[in-house]
Amino acid sequence: MTSAFTAVNLSQLPPPVVVEQLDYETILSEMVADLISRDPSFSALVESDPAFKILEVAAYRELLIRLRANESAKAVMLAFAIGADLDQLGANVGVARLVITPGDPTAIPPTEDIMEDDKDYRLRILLSFEGYTTAGSIGSYTYHALSASGDVLDVGVDSLVPGRVNIAVLSRTGSGVPPQATLDAVRSAVTPEIVRPLCDTPDVSAADVVSFQITAVLDFFPGVGQQQVLDAATASAQAYAAEMHKLGMDITLDGVYAALRRPGVQKVNLSSPAADIPIQWNQAPHCTAINITAGVIRE
Template sequence: MFDLPDIDFTDKNAEDIESSIITLYEALTGRTLAAGDPVRLFLEAVAAIIVQQRILIDYAAKQNLLAYAEDEFLDHIGVLVGATRLAASAATTTIRFTLSAPQSEVVIIPDGIRVATASGVIFEVTEAGQIPIGELTVDVPAECTETGVDGNGFLPGQIKKLVDPIQWVQSAVNITESTGGADTEDDDNYRTRIRQAPESFSVAGPTGAYEYWAKTASQDIIDVAVYSPEPGTVEIRPLLDGGELPGEELLASVLETCNSSTVRPLTDKVVVLAPEVVNYNIVATYYIDSQDAAISAAIQQEVIAAVNDYVEWQKSKLGRDINPSELIRQVMEAGTKRIVVNEPVYAVLESYQVAIAGTVTLTFGGLEDG
């Protein structure tokens, strides 16, 4: 963690502690203790207790250090720099309500109206909307009634079962993919934000400050690109866990966080966009050593897993160059004799870009003699 060397506050080696106690006893009494001596057995029991105490002392001491602290201990360290753990959040989406016919009076869509998916996941309108006279539709924000990731990933049209009927309303359906649901922030993400927290103390608009505040919008954000395309303008591009692109609701949440008067310098114009996608294809042929013919089927499965890992690796960080050498390395480590990569070719990405795989064509070229 943070490229720091591992440390121990106490010596926890059981053999060293036991040897030290017995040696000290023998030196003080002038008596040599045999292996079955009751005194020796007693001292060995005492040594075991001391080992456990030292383990607890070492653990307690390490909970005061950012690299080792966990759970509630980490929460207490975060408070020192004003960084609190992000609570579980609910997925959000936008739902369009449509009337059966234009009405002669305004139709109100009250907050609290529920719309569900076919699997029973319920979303609730969080802000009342109104359909003007003569019009048919209104778009309103909605939030999953349960926190966590279960509300994520419902594509437009999948949330359409109106739980609470409203007069004149013919249909209700989501028009954006539901995103933003997350479990309570885990220790690793929280630890990273605590380390970045001092960047937020500046009101001069440094890159680190915008990165820190953007990540506070959702624990699903694993990387943030901050740059200025022109004087006075700051573009922020968040990337989600697993290389997923943020939806409109999450982008709006990041903008709200980073555009706050307590975060944004007065002269900055903050713009929040999804990362720019750079697509690439994989076209490769690999060969297995004939001496490994008996395990060739297992190697082929390992190669497929290695390619999938490469695809995941490539999209898990903004600005990561498209690097076929990494693909070759992972496939070779899977047990192949050699691999010929026709695509992708090496390409340099900007800090706000992310590489996403398109088609993957992986061919087994057969066995070759070494």
């Protein structure tokens, strides 16, 4: 399952040339050299000299100005813009940030809207160019489905038989099985004839959630704080499970081992999962429990 939108991985782009690598000591040494070239009487400057202190202030101020120039350049790049700057880039292509959870102004205290995070919003902005086509590309259906509701975490698109487009929807809430309202919103977004080819019939369904657990006993090197290592391993396992909670993401043993092998861990004794868990395009893994316990200290 491939599409043109998968060709651009923003995280793999080389650093932009316009963004300078800044170093305070380099700026200061250049200023000292410039001063000496203008007036050789300053060739014996020491750090306690008032003139040197002035150069230190000037170098630091120049560093801040050049840093601001770097940030200004990055603010107009999709790969680097964040927050309100990213909202401005989205507005340029007609893509607004989604509301994930509506706020309640009548609550005590009032709650604000929980908005789509920068990572997901950035992906939808990138996908928006695929949304211009009505040729029925995977990217087009993906963009329109992701934009249908703030509850949509991920979307899988395939065509198992000619003329029928299968769209699997993963929810942000619970195990990932979407409520009917979310499915209806996606169906409404991908059905209009301005979105799909006339010969396509979209079939929207809930993702198939595959449950698994992570259970392991950790052996330690001598002299480490076992509870701190257990906490770090548990947090890392939670992050791995959250990262893999997408459609078509296999749960692999090497991924679980990498998550659990924190500094201080000598050996990971993994009992679950017992093998790789292959995940299909319309499936998503969901970790129901993480049980990490202390083993022995190995000399």
